[in-house]
Amino acid sequence: MRAIVIHAAHDLRVEDRTDEAAGPGQVRLRLATGGVCGSDLHYYNHGGFGAVRLREPMILGHEVSAFVEDAGDSGFTKGQLVAVSPSRPCGACKFCLEGMPNQCLNMRFYGSAMPFPHIQGAFREVLVANASQCVDATGLTPGEAAMAEPLAVTLHATSRAGGMLGKRVLVTGCGPIGVLSILAARRAGAAEIVATDLSDFTLSLARKWGRTG
Numbered sequence: 038m039r040a041i042v043i044h045a046a047h048d049l050r051v052e053d054r055t056d057e058a059a060g061p062g063q064v065r066l067r068l069a070t071g072g073v074c075g076s077d078l079h080y081y082n083h084g085g086f087g088a089v090r091l092r093e094p095m096i097l098g099h100e101v102s103a104f105v106e107d108a109g110d111s112g113f114t115k116g117q118l119v120a121v122s123p124s125r126p127c128g129a130c131k132f133c134l135e136g137m138p139n140q141c142l143n144m145r146f147y148g149s150a151m152p153f154p155h156i157q158g159a160f161r162e163v164l165v166a167n168a169s170q171c172v173d174a175t176g177l178t179p180g181e182a183a184m185a186e187p188l189a190v191t192l193h194a195t196s197r198a199g200g201m202l203g204k205r206v207l208v209t210g211c212g213p214i215g216v217l218s219i220l221a222a223r224r225a226g227a228a229e230i231v232a233t234d235l236s237d238f239t240l241s242l243a244r245k246w247g248r249t250g
């Protein structure tokens with residue numbers, strides 16, 4: 038199985054890794070599409086971001102969709118398209134035990150050099166994931182399904198911003214997260230969406246997807 042491995046800034050390699058078998062509660066997936074996140078670009082361009090630095094080779098990637106290859110006892114079917122959540126809470130810390138796994142203290146997030154050993158990512162031909170990480174994406178394109186994680190980020194930001202119904206909303210930056218934020222603000226009923234960016238290209242995408250100012 039081939040994987041995309043970052044060794045250091047500007048040192049990205051395609052390497053062979055051993056295949057894993059699916060255990061109980063797990064599914065074996067064949068990757069369909071992966072989105073390149075700003076954090077992936079930071080690992081490539083700078084070897085990390087903020088105080089986080091690569092200290093060992095790491096498979097990149099966390100925004101992915103995949104086809105189920107071995108469904109095990111999950112209830113999914115072979116060949117089914119799924120969106121894959123990159124977050125794997127520990128299930129044992131105080132937040133996990135209080136039913137808030139999104140606040141997990143030991144989150145194992147794909148392609149993250151924050152903990153050591155690093156958490157290996159999802160840019161690989163075959164991925165063994167927990168069935169609970171997978172959501173049916175039948176009817177979407179693999180590319181659309183791979184946008185589930187960044188879309189979730191913007192839906193969370195929208196809910197943190199409070200009610201948007203009839204409001205004027207400012208989105209600064211019109212990269213993928215900014216454009217998805219515009220869509221999320223539209224969905225939340227914003228009356229006017231003003232977007233800013235330095236790039237005419239991203240501004241044109243923002244206009245296409247619903248900025249009004």
Ligand SMILES: [Zn+2]
Nearest residue numbers: 074075076100
């Ligand atoms: Zn991301």
Ligand SMILES: [Zn+2]
Nearest residue numbers: 127130133141
């Ligand atoms: Zn936890």
